[in-house]
Amino acid sequence: MDTSSQPPHQVYLNGDQIYTCSGCHAHLARNEDIISKGFQGRHGRAYLFKNVQNITLGPKEDRILMTGLHSVADISCTICQSVVGWIYIYAFEESQKYKEGKYIVEKAKISKENLWIQKE
Template sequence: MGERGPRIYSCSNCRSHVAEHDDIISKAFTGRNGRAYLFQTVVNVTVGPKEDRQLMTGLHTVADIQCSECQEVLGWKYEKAYDETQKYKEGKFILEKAKVMKEDW
């Protein structure tokens, strides 16, 4: 049996590689369209302008992230959390489950 490569998440629109399964911090998040995953790192995305957004866990400064290939909005980046208990999210990324797909696993 050969070594399997990393388990990859891709943009469900154009299949551009956007994240690795090993970078998931939590699957217990909610995005705009249902379930969402919190990732340590994502790739091949562009980060939009920052804005304050009232989320279920309070006020955060976030920036939407888009696939750099097809410009599909995949989720957002947490830039700043105003509640001390939410600070762990800063610099992390949300990918919406509906917007990404598992690639070859």
């Protein structure tokens, strides 16, 4: 069976506050999966997420980031292949270990979808 012509499998997230790929609007993450909004990406502000969907991983590489040396892999949207951030695979400094297995998603690469009602 030739699978090259089939569209990639896509996960649809439930919830009122969903972040999507700004390029193709594939669901990427839920607002409640944000750990922090105080991160810096290549293109400005970025969010640290505990879960992200509809992504593929690029090759692992060591990068010196603002908080030290980390092993990371870029993450791309499964649908349009746009790089939206990276995953922390390994943190060399003990104080940064909490990032391992977590995702950085750049604010410039995502859009808000569904009912973003301000919660009081």
